[in-house]
Amino acid sequence: MGYKAKFRVWRGEGGEGRLEDFTVEVNEGEVVLDVIHRLQATQTPDLAVRWNCKAGKCGSCSMEINGKPRLGCMTRMSTFEEDETITVTPLRTFPVIKDLVTDVSFNYQKAREVPSFTPPADVKPGEYRMQQIDVERSQEFRKCIECFMCQNVCHVIRDHEENKPNFSGPRYFIRIAELDMHPYDVADRKEPAQDEHGLGYCNITKCCTEVCPEHIKITDNAIIPMKERVVDRKYDPLVWLGSKIFKRQR
Amino acid sequence: MERHEYDVVVIGAGGAGLRAAIEARQQGKRTAIVCKSLFGKAHTVMAEGGAAAAMGNVNPNDNWMVHFRDTMRGGKFLNNWRMAELHAKEAPDRVWELEAWGALFDRTKDGKISQRNFGGHEYPRLAHVGDRTGLEMIRTLQQRVVALQQEDEKLHGDPEAYIKVFAECTITRLLKEGDAIAGAFGYWRETGDFVVFDAPAVVLATGGIGKSFVVTSNSWEYTGDGHALAMLAGANLINMEFIQFHPTGMVWPPSVRGILVTESVRGDGGVLRNSEGRRFMFDYIPDVFKDKYATTEEEADRWYDDQAGNRRPPELLPRDEVARAINSEVKAGRGSPQGGVFLDVSTRLPAAEITRRLPSMHHQFKELADVDITKEPMQVGPTCHYVMGGVEVDADTGAASVPGLFAAGEVSGGMHGSNRLGGNSLSDLLVFGRRAGAGAAAYIDGLARRPAAAAGLVEEARAEALAPLERTGGENPYEVHHELQRTMNDLVGIIRKSEEIGEALQVIEKLKERAKNTASAGSRIYNPGWHLAIDLRNMLLVSEAVAKAALLREESRGGHTRDDYPGMSPEWRRKLLRVTLTPDESGVNVEERVQPSMRSDLISLFERGELEKYLTEEELAEYDAAVKES
Ligand SMILES: Cc1cc2nc3c(=O)[nH]c(=O)nc-3n(C[C@H](O)[C@H](O)[C@H](O)COP(=O)(O)OP(=O)(O)OC[C@H]3O[C@@H](n4cnc5c(N)ncnc54)[C@H](O)[C@@H]3O)c2cc1C
Ligand code: SF4
Ligand code: SF4
Numbered sequence A: 001m002g003y004k005a006k007f008r009v010w011r012g013e014g015g016e017g018r019l020e021d022f023t024v025e026v027n028e029g030e031v032v033l034d035v036i037h038r039l040q041a042t043q044t045p046d047l048a049v050r051w052n053c054k055a056g057k058c059g060s061c062s063m064e065i066n067g068k069p070r071l072g073c074m075t076r077m078s079t080f081e082e083d084e085t086i087t088v089t090p091l092r093t094f095p096v097i098k099d100l101v102t103d104v105s106f107n108y109q110k111a112r113e114v115p116s117f118t119p120p121a122d123v124k125p126g127e128y129r130m131q132q133i134d135v136e137r138s139q140e141f142r143k144c145i146e147c148f149m150c151q152n153v154c155h156v157i158r159d160h161e162e163n164k165p166n167f168s169g170p171r172y173f174i175r176i177a178e179l180d181m182h183p184y185d186v187a188d189r190k191e192p193a194q195d196e197h198g199l200g201y202c203n204i205t206k207c208c209t210e211v212c213p214e215h216i217k218i219t220d221n222a223i224i225p226m227k228e229r230v231v232d233r234k235y236d237p238l239v240w241l242g243s244k245i246f247k248r249q250r
Numbered sequence B: 001m002e003r004h005e006y007d008v009v010v011i012g013a014g015g016a017g018l019r020a021a022i023e024a025r026q027q028g029k030r031t032a033i034v035c036k037s038l039f040g041k042a043h044t045v046m047a048e049g050g051a052a053a054a055m056g057n058v059n060p061n062d063n064w065m066v067h068f069r070d071t072m073r074g075g076k077f078l079n080n081w082r083m084a085e086l087h088a089k090e091a092p093d094r095v096w097e098l099e100a101w102g103a104l105f106d107r108t109k110d111g112k113i114s115q116r117n118f119g120g121h122e123y124p125r126l127a128h129v130g131d132r133t134g135l136e137m138i139r140t141l142q143q144r145v146v147a148l149q150q151e152d153e154k155l156h157g158d159p160e161a162y163i164k165v166f167a168e169c170t171i172t173r174l175l176k177e178g179d180a181i182a183g184a185f186g187y188w189r190e191t192g193d194f195v196v197f198d199a200p201a202v203v204l205a206t207g208g209i210g211k212s213f214v215v216t217s218n219s220w221e222y223t224g225d226g227h228a229l230a231m232l233a234g235a236n237l238i239n240m241e242f243i244q245f246h247p248t249g250m251v252w253p254p255s256v257r258g259i260l261v262t263e264s265v266r267g268d269g270g271v272l273r274n275s276e277g278r279r280f281m282f283d284y285i286p287d288v289f290k291d292k293y294a295t296t297e298e299e300a301d302r303w304y305d306d307q308a309g310n311r312r313p314p315e316l317l318p319r320d321e322v323a324r325a326i327n328s329e330v331k332a333g334r335g336s337p338q339g340g341v342f343l344d345v346s347t348r349l350p351a352a353e354i355t356r357r358l359p360s361m362h363h364q365f366k367e368l369a370d371v372d373i374t375k376e377p378m379q380v381g382p383t384c385h386y387v388m389g390g391v392e393v394d395a396d397t398g399a400a401s402v403p404g405l406f407a408a409g410e411v412s413g414g415m416h417g418s419n420r421l422g423g424n425s426l427s428d429l430l431v432f433g434r435r436a437g438a439g440a441a442a443y444i445d446g447l448a449r450r451p452a453a454a455a456g457l458v459e460e461a462r463a464e465a466l467a468p469l470e471r472t473g474g475e476n477p478y479e480v481h482h483e484l485q486r487t488m489n490d491l492v493g494i495i496r497k498s499e500e501i502g503e504a505l506q507v508i509e510k511l512k513e514r515a516k517n518t519a520s521a522g523s524r525i526y527n528p529g530w531h532l533a534i535d536l537r538n539m540l541l542v543s544e545a546v547a548k549a550a551l552l553r554e555e556s557r558g559g560h561t562r563d564d565y566p567g568m569s570p571e572w573r574r575k576l577l578r579v580t581l582t583p584d585e586s587g588v589n590v591e592e593r594v595q596p597s598m599r600s601d602l603i604s605l606f607e608r609g610e611l612e613k614y615l616t617e618e619e620l621a622e623y624d625a626a627v628k629e630s
């Protein structure tokens, strides 16, 4: 059952590094993260990688496998040929700390720039009443495990470092959309999405949606509807007001 | 060396740590949150099924008293009853509070928070979001921290003025002045540089210990750091012999062995079968639960629609019972091909319903095992999941015996007695996280002077942490870790006997020596081999605590099953095993303590007939007197 696989892993720290070749045992049913762990235990004890749940739930183990952003713990070895060399590199858009570990603090900073959930002042805990159908849209976005792979592939920041201050990225567009669609949120979300979070930079390439391990329809369900409504809002403030009043009545 | 001054340092950013930090900050204390992983990745994120709170949204007969009774029964009456009481009373408020911070739970038809069935809970009680409740909880708390930071930015021009997260930073020692806590010492994973926190109050919220076992649902973070830090600082652990083996972990493929299959599968209708196709749980209903569980498949199936007129399916017995039953079936040769039993929901619910209610299980099996759970049964077996034991704390404030030290969440002990009910952890984190945060704030208000870490402690901690990097030619820490995991799994696992535990203790002694001689190659920058070498100290101390307590307790109860003492003993119910560090820090001691009797208004909530199964004659006489009085 087991076989020896050829791995090429990026190793390095402090801005320098190179791809190193390894031959390593692989057993039935294993995923790429298992193989990385075997490398740690047997050949390179200081190989740096992030992981926690090993079940696709925490979003820690994002890496690029043969150039594609993937969760190491959900990428099965059986999806590769036995004689194929598997290349594992860190996420490209973020600065490398060491080996497969990158500095993702950009994302935490952007998270802090999105104003928090803002319920009406007069609703007390325990009094919230919402229908399943009205929470489902926001629930889709709350499935996000913050793997930051959508942030990693978005060309607006991947290819243009200079856009980082003005562009929050797909992960935070869905956060804004989630709040906007929350039946009890009363803050204005659309105008800031355009003006402060850089929604306008997005040209709907859908690369973010394609890599999302949670299969969140980032573009179709969050970005496009928001872009449309930003347009509404710009033309007619009453549309916005109306939608908020409508929301409260449900 | 980098140094920070705070009022409260919370170690851990799971549900308990975040809720504690939020409380401390809300009470005006400058608060640091320190955690080993990135912010938002703590173990709590993996919780699936839900948070138990007697809101009565689905069944209006539910209330705190029913929840309290279920919790005590689940823990086989060994629980700290004051904690069980506070938990049952306060859980609904804590869940509603999450909603006001932006959580979006699944809904009932009338727009309230929906609640699902779970093992040991009399009514549908678990607030949930599909099978990703932990993610919702951690994200909500994370976003609440961010909201507070946004507030602080407006007020003070600095978002981190009152609450700051130190992520990927590991604490290796607590610092003291005399008897009292004065701070904590740790290293940054990213750089390997050291950092000192000066603070009069520390809240431990470090979670569990599962990484000392091979087959576990727990992540690398669960090395029992908080348990060990507490002992090293002079605090006590209790109930360490009680470890929950969750009945349903994945058994195949080998690399995912142990990963959790949520109890919601059974709560939502899934059934357990052996290789003969028999729903074997009907054969394993213990006497203490006889009148609460259905005896025929027909009755069990009716229960899902009519809970008033029928008894519950035995698949929903408390976890210890189900785990032992699966173990017995496999041992008797009636297991599934890959060494578990079958858990089937495919013949019980329509495919669309399965993917709606259990999306992450569907995904997990498809991606990791090539199994479509809407079409075929899963194969499952027990996995080390949760430690009931932990730091002995005051129920109301979370205070440990060391002044300035507090603990909440999985690292604390008492609340769950000998066995935790599913869903009672997430609510525990919220209730006691908040209480520990408030306890720490109140403690600081009462202090005349901030303690300062005694000279030399920081230097010792630094030398201890650096040792594995400085040794050359020592053993690979991964080898020591693997041997510990195999030992605990095989010898102090789900079924225990005296000789085997004794053998495990001998192995642990040898491993302690080997751990002192491990060497880690490479630099201080993000070096997992070095981190593991440091963690070994904690895993070994905690494993010794588990084994020694397990050896002493000569009965079987909840998460402690002794082959050589199969029965439950009322005498033993009155005893708690308390673990402390030996004076030379080389190991642990275990001593017996008396379990305080339940307050009379609480014990009166139970029928005499039920208590007879658990209590001694003497205690029953007290009960009779209490009932007479009221
Ligand atoms: C797969 C799975 C599913 C579960 N499902 C449920 C469920 O449905 N319902 C339920 O009630 N319970 C469930 N549980 C149990 C529950 O999730 C845990 O008991 C609970 O999340 C523990 O939370 P905590 O806040 O105590 O610790 P955790 O969330 O584990 O957080 C521990 C924190 O401490 C930090 N830490 C540890 N050591 C150090 C150190 N030395 N220095 C700095 N930081 C440190 C970690 O980095 C982490 O941030 C489940 C558990 C698992 C494994
Ligand atoms: S769709 Fe927009 S946000 Fe998504 S990757 Fe493309 S440009 Fe970026
Ligand atoms: S939206 Fe999807 S890809 Fe982006 S961070 Fe969340 S889970 Fe990852």
Ligand code: FES
Residues within 6 Å of the ligand: A050, A051, A052, A053, A054, A055, A056, A057, A058, A059, A060, A061, A062, A071, A072, A073, A074
């Ligand atoms: S380890 Fe959690 S998503 Fe891979």
